[in-house]
Amino acid sequence: xxxxxxxxETNLKNVSATLRNIADDIDHDKYGxxxxxxxxxxxxxxxxxxxxxxxxxxxxxxxxxxxxxxMAKLIFEEKERAP
Numbered sequence: 001x002x003x004x005x006x007x008x009e010t011n012l013k014n015v016s017a018t019l020r021n022i023a024d025d026i027d028h029d030k031y032g033x034x035x036x037x038x039x040x041x042x043x044x045x046x047x048x049x050x051x052x053x054x055x056x057x058x059x060x061x062x063x064x065x066x067x068x069x070x071m072a073k074l075i076f077e078e079k080e081r082a083p
Contacts, residue, residue, distance in 0.1 A: 015041075038063040 019039075026034050036052030038060045050060035 036063060038067075040064070 025031060034052070036050070036054055036059055038048065038050045041047040041049065048060055048064075050056040050063075052059070
C-alpha cells in the first residue's frame with residue numbers, strides 16, 4: 001500500500017514553495033524510486049498534470065484513485081479511533 005506523506009516543513013498555502021520542496025525531496029530520494037506523479041491544480045480552470053513513466057491518461061487516473069482511497073482510509077481510521 002502506498003504511503004501518504006503529510007508535508008509539515010513548509011507553509012502549505014504556498015503552492016509553488018511546497019512543490020519545490022517535494023521536488024527537492026524526490027531528488028534526495030526521500031520517497032524512494034519515484035516513477036510517476038500526478039497533481040491537480042485548483043485554478044481558474046482545473047488542471048491535472050501527469051509526469052513520469054506510463055501513459056498519462058490511465059496512469060493519472062490510477063494514481064488519483066489510489067490517493068483518494070488512501071486518504072479516505074485514513075479518515076475512516078481516525079473516526080474509528082475517536083472516543
